[in-house]
Amino acid sequence: MSHLSPVREEYEVDLQPLTHVPLERELPLGQRLWQQGWLRKSLILLLLALLWEGVARYQNNDLLLPGFLQTASALYDGLLSGELLGKVWISLVVLIKGYLLGIVLAFGLTTLAVSTQFGRDVLSTLTSMFNPLPAIALLPLALLWFGLGQNSLIFVLVHSVLWALALNMYAGFLGVSETLRMAGRNYGLKGLRFVLFILIPAALPSILAGLKIGWAFAWRTLIAAELVFGATSGKGGLGWYIFQNRNELYTDKVFAGLAVVILIGLLVENLVFDSLERVTVKRWGMQR
Amino acid sequence: MNARLQGHAASNPTSTGTALLSVDNVSLEYRTPQRVVRATHQVSFEVDPADRFVLLGPSGCGKSTLLKAIGGFIAPCEGEIRLQGQTVSAPGPDRIVVFQEFDQLPPWKTVKQNVMFALLASGTLKRREAEERALHYLDKVGLAAFADAYPHTLSGGMKARVAIARALAMQPKILLMDEPFAALDALTRRKMQEELLLLWEEVRFTLLFVTHSIEEALVVGNRILLLSPHPGRVRAEIHSHQYDLHSLGGVGFQHTARRIHGLLFNEGQPPETERELDFTDIRIAY
Numbered sequence: 001m002s003h004l005s006p007v008r009e010e011y012e013v014d015l016q017p018l019t020h021v022p023l024e025r026e027l028p029l030g031q032r033l034w035q036q037g038w039l040r041k042s043l044i045l046l047l048l049a050l051l052w053e054g055v056a057r058y059q060n061n062d063l064l065l066p067g068f069l070q071t072a073s074a075l076y077d078g079l080l081s082g083e084l085l086g087k088v089w090i091s092l093v094v095l096i097k098g099y100l101l102g103i104v105l106a107f108g109l110t111t112l113a114v115s116t117q118f119g120r121d122v123l124s125t126l127t128s129m130f131n132p133l134p135a136i137a138l139l140p141l142a143l144l145w146f147g148l149g150q151n152s153l154i155f156v157l158v159h160s161v162l163w164a165l166a167l168n169m170y171a172g173f174l175g176v177s178e179t180l181r182m183a184g185r186n187y188g189l190k191g192l193r194f195v196l197f198i199l200i201p202a203a204l205p206s207i208l209a210g211l212k213i214g215w216a217f218a219w220r221t222l223i224a225a226e227l228v229f230g231a232t233s234g235k236g237g238l239g240w241y242i243f244q245n246r247n248e249l250y251t252d253k254v255f256a257g258l259a260v261v262i263l264i265g266l267l268v269e270n271l272v273f274d275s276l277e278r279v280t281v282k283r284w285g286m287q288r
Numbered sequence: 289m290n291a292r293l294q295g296h297a298a299s300n301p302t303s304t305g306t307a308l309l310s311v312d313n314v315s316l317e318y319r320t321p322q323r324v325v326r327a328t329h330q331v332s333f334e335v336d337p338a339d340r341f342v343l344l345g346p347s348g349c350g351k352s353t354l355l356k357a358i359g360g361f362i363a364p365c366e367g368e369i370r371l372q373g374q375t376v377s378a379p380g381p382d383r384i385v386v387f388q389e390f391d392q393l394p395p396w397k398t399v400k401q402n403v404m405f406a407l408l409a410s411g412t413l414k415r416r417e418a419e420e421r422a423l424h425y426l427d428k429v430g431l432a433a434f435a436d437a438y439p440h441t442l443s444g445g446m447k448a449r450v451a452i453a454r455a456l457a458m459q460p461k462i463l464l465m466d467e468p469f470a471a472l473d474a475l476t477r478r479k480m481q482e483e484l485l486l487l488w489e490e491v492r493f494t495l496l497f498v499t500h501s502i503e504e505a506l507v508v509g510n511r512i513l514l515l516s517p518h519p520g521r522v523r524a525e526i527h528s529h530q531y532d533l534h535s536l537g538g539v540g541f542q543h544t545a546r547r548i549h550g551l552l553f554n555e556g557q558p559p560e561t562e563r564e565l566d567f568t569d570i571r572i573a574y
Contacts, residue, residue, distance in 0.1 A: 179389040180392065180394065182361055184409075186359065186380075186381070186383075186406075187406050188379070188381050197409060201394065202395075285438060286395050
């Protein structure tokens with residue numbers, strides 16, 4: 001072995017405390033503003049509204065395509081008279097009932113699926129059978145069984161929420177790491193307590209995704225169902241409002257109704273689900 | 289020096305029946321979709337209170353599987369595992385495992401909550417006492433300042449410390465560590481070994497430690513069980529109570545390390561060291 005001595009000299013440096021260089025500095029105002037999600041999204045909405053108004057002006061036919069401003073004024077009138085809010089309330093009450101019932105059933109089904117082989121087979125068979133079945137296709141049957149009332153609406157809502165959510169939740173449970181499972185069992189957690197304290201929080205990113213999809217499915221199904229069979233005992237929801245105004249050719253009111261559907265969707269997505277994500281999975285570093 | 293044993297009988301022929309943990313002729317198998325693979329074959333050993341017992345072997349010798357069986361996660365297909373005379377049949381809070389993986393800490397709980405969670409979920413303590421004990425042990429591992437941080441904000445070494453604090457807070461009968469420092473960088477690993485030994489000096493817990501590093505086994509353990517690969521069988525038991533982190537690179541340490549190396553990799557006698565030490569012999573661990 002030959003030991004070639006290096007040509008360079010060794011040296012050591014005495015480090016003085018670093019005081020004259022700032023350790024952190026702020027980003028410029030423009031960049032900080034651009035990092036605000038709501039600002040970027042508002043800008044997108046503004047662009048879309050401008051585009052819509054432009055196309056409507058070019059088209060120049062109120063009956064086919066009312067512009068943004070016209071729709072906004074119809075929306076304003078509807079909100080002011082309280083008519084639209086009443087319809088929204090009727091729809092939301094039904095929606096939330098069906099949504100919650102669907103969530104409870106999905107939790108039950110997936111808990112069964114992670115505990116037993118039989119439950120797993122039940123879940124996979126049922127989801128593959130019913131998930132592709134459109135909820136609206138079940139509406140005639142629901143009307144036959146539950147009559148022209150809220151119950152048939154809730155039935156189709158549960159159908160639209162349950163399978164999508166159960167599928168996501170179960171996929172989330174399967175994705176929980178073996179180490180985390182063993183750590184939980186190490187504390188003596190078993191059965192329902194294991195599902196509640198380990199599996200559900202660990203699968204929360206998937207569960208939240210499932211809840212979002214379920215919410216969208218439920219909204220869609222409800223509006224479509226109301227369009228098909230209209231009012232229940234004289235009190236129709238948002239779908240009925242859209243349907244009625246189309247029949248009377250108040251196209252701007254139809255657009256106002258659709259706008260409300262969209263607005264509620266945006267509101268729930270950005271306020272409810274985003275805050276839920278912020279205080280849970282994002283805070284825990286489980287999702288970026 | 290301990291005598292060479294025939295076959296793989298009980299590792300300690302002078303056992304006095306005071307063993308805390310006894311593993312008695314345990315064979316373990318695991319299932320792949322195609323076949324059943326034998327991980328260990330009739331392994332026996334006994335761990336006494338306040339031992340730092342190390343399972344050492346090349347990868348695939350079933351040492352981790354053995355540790356999981358002691359944890360109660362895998363049932364042996366032959367033989368018996370007893371903790372203070374009670375047969376181990378399911379996971380329980382009297383045997384806390386520290387895993388190698390960083391995701392052993394539930395990410396939705398802060399450091400303090402993580403330690404408390406183990407105490408609360410197992411029903412060991414009420415909330416107030418759990419919090420007190422959690423803070424006590426977090427202080428011991430030097431993480432008191434990070435009690436309210438979430439695990440994803442910590443470095444690997446800090447996560448390992450939380451896992452150790454959690455395990456110690458449970459005050460288990462035996463602490464099972466499955467290559468806890470293998471995923472750490474070399475400097476952090478050395479620091480963690482030092483801290484683990486300091487904690488042991490202070491608390492005197494019983495430790496079962498799985499590793500594939502000869503140096504780590506010699507430093508951490510006081511008794512080392514060598515396992516042969518595929519399937520794991522007991523090859524030897526070696527004393528290592530005389531070595532600590534300051535023995536690294538010493539002549540006795542190197543000699544024992546080479547002896548273990550010989551036992552693990554060549555079937556014959558370990559090569560005796562009559563020759564001069566040269567550069568390749570000096571392995572300053574990692």
